[in-house]
Amino acid sequence: MTAADTAADTVAAPLLSVRDLTVTYAPPRRRGSLGTGAALSGVDLEIHAGEIVGVVGETGSGKTTLARATVGLVQPAAGSIDFAGAELGGLRGRELRDFRRTGQVQLAFQDPLRSLDGDLTVAQVVGEPLEIVGTDRAERRRRVDEALALVGLEPTFRDRYPRQLSGGQRQRVSLARAIVTRPRLLFCDEPVSALDVSNRNLVLRLLDRLREELGLAVVIIAHDLSSLAGIADRVAVFYRGRLVEQGPISEVLERPAHPYTALLAASAPSVQHEDRLRPEQLRHPAGDVAREWPPGACVFAARCAFAHDACHEQPALAPAPDTARRTAACHVADTWRARLTTTTTAPGKVPST
Numbered sequence: 001m002t003a004a005d006t007a008a009d010t011v012a013a014p015l016l017s018v019r020d021l022t023v024t025y026a027p028p029r030r031r032g033s034l035g036t037g038a039a040l041s042g043v044d045l046e047i048h049a050g051e052i053v054g055v056v057g058e059t060g061s062g063k064t065t066l067a068r069a070t071v072g073l074v075q076p077a078a079g080s081i082d083f084a085g086a087e088l089g090g091l092r093g094r095e096l097r098d099f100r101r102t103g104q105v106q107l108a109f110q111d112p113l114r115s116l117d118g119d120l121t122v123a124q125v126v127g128e129p130l131e132i133v134g135t136d137r138a139e140r141r142r143r144v145d146e147a148l149a150l151v152g153l154e155p156t157f158r159d160r161y162p163r164q165l166s167g168g169q170r171q172r173v174s175l176a177r178a179i180v181t182r183p184r185l186l187f188c189d190e191p192v193s194a195l196d197v198s199n200r201n202l203v204l205r206l207l208d209r210l211r212e213e214l215g216l217a218v219v220i221i222a223h224d225l226s227s228l229a230g231i232a233d234r235v236a237v238f239y240r241g242r243l244v245e246q247g248p249i250s251e252v253l254e255r256p257a258h259p260y261t262a263l264l265a266a267s268a269p270s271v272q273h274e275d276r277l278r279p280e281q282l283r284h285p286a287g288d289v290a291r292e293w294p295p296g297a298c299v300f301a302a303r304c305a306f307a308h309d310a311c312h313e314q315p316a317l318a319p320a321p322d323t324a325r326r327t328a329a330c331h332v333a334d335t336w337r338a339r340l341t342t343t344t345t346a347p348g349k350v351p352s353t
């Protein structure tokens, strides 16, 4: 292998590589209570430096868990989390604390008001991660001002309290806190879901600028595909703890390969694509309630209009039919579109369990 090959490999290597990641939360400590099952199962995902990746899925699909596992707030039950060549999944105790102190992977929390300590000023909230790192006072002040400027807040915001800020301003403070350690990878958990349209666009543009100016990789967690259009390079779609489709966002929006992604796109009125489908073409008319599938079946089987016998087994992610850049976990990713008309008039047989 030549030096040039080695350099090319280094450039192409993902910053984050998650393999077969499974996270299971412990059941509540109550007699007779049930466990929550796996919050994430067998997830494979790569994030490259300088890219914005959207993570989408309905509530409870495991989006926050993916971020929490990567920053070390929850331990994986199985699988690996490789960050810039270092395995994070197995870190415990002091090793984990040492890694978190570097601030290389940061998480801007889902609910900025709850995550920001009301008794601390903006400067204290933003500077807190630097205290943990051990940065001295003068440098901390400089870095806090720099982070506030990067998110578009004047130095006069330093002495305000979070309760004295608007929702958009709080979101910016949350971002400033997340970037103050100059991370290489930033997870933003639903950064815009609580904002109005104009603040939403401002925050999304800000993330794009931070990516460009700091060379950050950014993961934006969202409920819907439409909020990511025009900002994310790639999107990863989750359903009940499984990654069901991932690829360039333009391709995923244009021609979803997984029926669940198609349902998400069909349910988002602002998503424009050539062959717009209707949700009722993709959902099984029986709905969730009447249909039970055994453990190990495709996670989407209960709702899927195209479920059939093969779906008793969860499919692995495989290249989507029309492109090598996209993967989807559906046994009939290449044929379900052809069945659209017949399926809507004659739904597949529901298995008895």
Ligand SMILES: Nc1ncnc2c1ncn2[C@@H]1O[C@H](COP(=O)(O)OP(=O)(O)OP(=O)(O)O)[C@@H](O)[C@H]1O
Pocket: 025, 026, 036, 038, 039, 057, 058, 059, 060, 061, 062, 063, 064, 065, 066, 110, 223
């Ligand atoms: N601390 C916890 N203890 C037990 N179960 C949990 C815990 N946190 C999350 N879960 C469960 O794990 C699953 C995934 O949760 P997660 O918070 O990752 O979902 P999410 O996709 O981020 O949802 P939302 O869009 O509502 O934020 C859910 O079933 C949830 O109830």
Ligand code: SF4
Pocket: 258, 259, 260, 298, 299, 300, 301, 302, 304, 305, 306, 307, 308, 310, 311, 315, 329, 330, 331, 332, 333
């Ligand atoms: S594998 Fe089967 S149930 Fe799952 S999405 Fe594809 S057709 Fe639907």
Ligand SMILES: [Mg+2]
Pocket: 063, 064, 065, 110, 189
């Ligand atoms: Mg969440």
